[in-house]
Amino acid sequence: MIENGEIIADYKDDKPYPSMILLGYSAGRPLHVVFAYNAAEQTGYIVTAYSPDQNLWTDDYKRRK
Numbered sequence: 001m002i003e004n005g006e007i008i009a010d011y012k013d014d015k016p017y018p019s020m021i022l023l024g025y026s027a028g029r030p031l032h033v034v035f036a037y038n039a040a041e042q043t044g045y046i047v048t049a050y051s052p053d054q055n056l057w058t059d060d061y062k063r064r065k
Contacts, residue, residue, distance in 0.1 A: 002022065002035060004024060005022030005023060005035075006023045006062070007021070007022055008021050008022070008061075008062045008063070014036065016036075017037055018036065018037060018039075019034055019035060019036040019037070021034055021035075022034075023052075029051060030052055030061040031050070032052050032061070033046060034046070034047040
């Protein structure tokens, strides 16, 4: 999911590391993963993962309503 996820939000100024929201699918269900990356150490961190709420996201789960 991390390798093939689509970046739908990019937070380059996040601290302590830049982060992003990735959209992927697991067993046909949409999944958002918040991922941070420490470039100096080449280490990635999964901050959280969740099923996006249909009431808060567009039908393609790429943009907030």
